[in-house]
Amino acid sequence: MFALFVIAPIADGAWISLFRWDGVTSGTWVGLGNYRAAIHDAAVRTAFQHSLVLILFYAVLPVAVGLALTGLLVHSRVRGVAAVRTVIFLPQVLAAVVVGVAWRWLYDPEGPINQALAAVGLGSLRHSWLGDLSTALPAVGVIGSWITTGLCLVLFMAGAQRIPPARYEAARVDGAGPVREFFAVTLPGLRNELAVALSLTVIAALRAFDIIYVTTKGGPGDATTVPSLLIYTRAFVTGQVGSAAAIGAIMGLLILALVVIITRLVEDRP
């Protein structure tokens, strides 16, 4: 079953990516031409650059926020942790389509965000967040941050609870302040969680199809076009199937490589 629907498509995809094919007539053999074309294709490059920006919002920012909050909260026995956990994890559970629909409404020119801006006297900042070339990508990125921050925080908090208290006591005996304690005890103790959080969020950033399809469809222009969206439009709208398969293969390899790199990096640190 697995072989049939995962392994076979991988092989099949690699095969298709070697042809120029519109999905209807028979294809022309182009060898690695699709890959060469993809690498030189400005649209593909832009899309991967957008992915980099999204990684910042989906992965870097949430991980940083999660770590900072964990560092602050690690000693306080906050009441109702379980309750908070339930709520901040919720975005992770919702269908991306639902999240996209909700945020599209929030970002609407007449939506709550703009209304709130107007209400506090910042009416001049009102605009169509998703429709503006300069704000569309960050706006999508913020949605990503909203989704993944909860995941990171829950992971890190759970990890921090597994750090033996003796290590904190030892650090205190050595005269470490809160900041040094964070870097000497908490951060090393969260190595595994860090690897997991980074892997999951980077994958989410590189995929990001549902959210973008629902909110902007890659627009305005190509301001929010990402590789997964290119795969979809090329394969199913504009009939560049070979090219789409090549982008898919590049994306798959990239994700695989990133996950391996992240795991290595985090594990190598003493």
Next chain:
Amino acid sequence: MTASGVERAVTYAVLALFSVLCPGADRGDRADRDAPARGAADRGRAAPLGQPGTFRSAWDAGGFGRLMASSVLVSASVVALTTALCIPAGYAFGTMRFPGATPIFYVMLAGMVVPFESLIVPLYYTFRDAGLTDTYWALILPQTGLSISFGTFWMRAFFRSVPVELADAARVDGASSWRVLWRVLVPIGRPAILTMVVLVFMWTWNEFLLALVMISDQSHRTAPLGLSTFQSRYGVDVPSVSAAAVLVAAPVVVVYLLTQRQFLRGMLAGSIRG
């Protein structure tokens, strides 16, 4: 209040909030939108609680009865298939030694990382050639394929954590490995299995790209796909779109809230071991 009491209270609070606040928010927005046209007198017209009517009209307009039925069918099939296949597979990987076990397992793990986006093009053409697009099979089979890699990994971890003595004791009593699996191990593994079922259900329910590509025919659409179409058609009608979004999100949210303890524990444990 005990910890679990607090947790339960919050669960119900979130549920209640969802059921009241969402239509409430829509109502506020609609009032604001319509205000210039209708005059300020209408601003406060809405009832203090949500308007069930919005849900009913969205349900009818979007054909959500049908969409939900499709989603339930697909999710249930994927969950059933995954469970049926992953328990034995995880058992084999977790407790037996057979040639090639390690390489096969690594290939399986790779399946957890490869995104649908990379597979969707070949998948689509394979299914089209087989005449399976616009059928539930086009959703069930690939989704099961991807879920299997996680499920096998997850069940393997569980079977490894079970003390060997337990299975050995049963075997001494003359039980076959198959019997040991179903009579001894599966009953203890119920929490692990439940977590897997919930996760797979959630992923399947929320899956969008696969449905978008495979399904063009109205009658086989899933709920998220229906929501996306609904939004592009009724985008201006914010209350209806929000009501539709709540409808699509509701099953997953309810399942999550009801099983969240096991779910979070399972998810954390699973991801750490990965």
